[in-house]
Amino acid sequence: MSRRDDSKAETKALILGAARSMFWEKGADRCTIRDIAAEAGVAPATIIVHFKNKTALLDASLHEDIEKAFSKAQATMPIEDGLHAVLVHMVSSMFSFYDRNRELYRIQFRDTFFEPDHENPTMIKLLKEKLELIAIMIEQEKSKGTVRAEADSFLAASSFFFLYLGVLGDFLRDRELSVASATERLSIILDQHLTGILIFGEGS
Amino acid sequence: MSRRDDSKAETKALILGAARSMFWEKGADRCTIRDIAAEAGVAPATIIVHFKNKTALLDASLHEDIEKAFSKAQATMPIEDGLHAVLVHMVSSMFSFYDRNRELYRIQFRDTFFEPDHENPTMIKLLKEKLELIAIMIEQEKSKGTVRAEADSFLAASSFFFLYLGVLGDFLRDRELSVASATERLSIILDQHLTGILIFGEGS
């Protein structure tokens, strides 16, 4: 790190800090890039030097907290209680996290979720990492003999993520849906997903 | 319908027609409201009289086709082949439909999916209808004895939708993912969902 790089990093951190507090206080739709630049004591064009656009700035400014929340949830997983308990724990932790500012995270999802992968590094990268993690957990369950050997671990992990994202979507859109209700809903869904709903369970 | 209402409806239809062809040809992001107004032979302000904004216009202009596609898929369901076959049929039909212009439908999802329910009439309404339908199908399977009586039909239907939307999201984002691959992926996911992946399937 040269002095030049240091000062560049410092400017970037200044912008990220200003962005975080402005977005958090006023909401993403009510902040302009120029507002944030003023708050950071920096020229508007400087923000565009560091971040492609407002969405990239929002995404970057929220990424660290989300990562921390995930890591914390991961560190406190009740591994001995089985797959269902572990997954519900993760989900419940994340719902609590997002509940601190649902509206802001709704905007983040809205603005990044359907972007093509290459436009969308931090969000997708994080989810892919966690997907990997869950796939590994499912593989471990297989060796413990609790999950059927012929099940596709990666697709099972994807399924779990889709179910999580589905309930999370409802949660972010609907202020009336409490953390507890959302978690309960996902717990049932997950239980049905893990055990299947069919009676003669030998699918096609 | 008075003459006044007739002419109003006619103007609206003119706008919708122009919007449909312009969006389809140039892509939603490359059309302006003024472009569409010019194409429809109407003043820009007239569009705002009929539709709240560009997103509402996009949503309205695509709604009819989507509804038709759903109805067609529904009319050709292989009911006698069981739940898995029926759901895969629906999904496969919809993937083929969306494949006619993935980019356009991606934009539609991007711009409407995370909006709060009250902002988002046509999309959500349609999905809620289909959710209802699938829940009823699952109830019927219960009375046939193929689905466990204690399963929650509504949550099972929601689960199916979340899985569908998950794969659809991948499909819309990733040009490399073919209709066949996406359908196959969902078929496996659905199979695992219906039969469960656990060996001792008596979940919590």
Next chain:
DNA sequence: TGTACATCAGTGAACGCGCGTTCACTGATGTAC
């Protein structure tokens, strides 16, 4: 049936806003010798 008035769809031009981009410039830092 006719008249006088009310309603309302649509017009077209103008406006303000936020975003992203451009560009010539400054001044500090880094590098070649």
Next chain:
DNA sequence: TGTACATCAGTGAACGCGCGTTCACTGATGTAC
């Protein structure tokens, strides 16, 4: 170690674009009597 030049982060002002909104207006249609 010093000098001369190159690099590059950041500046600040200006620009063009698309969106949504506003507003005074027109003229056809509807309604009360």
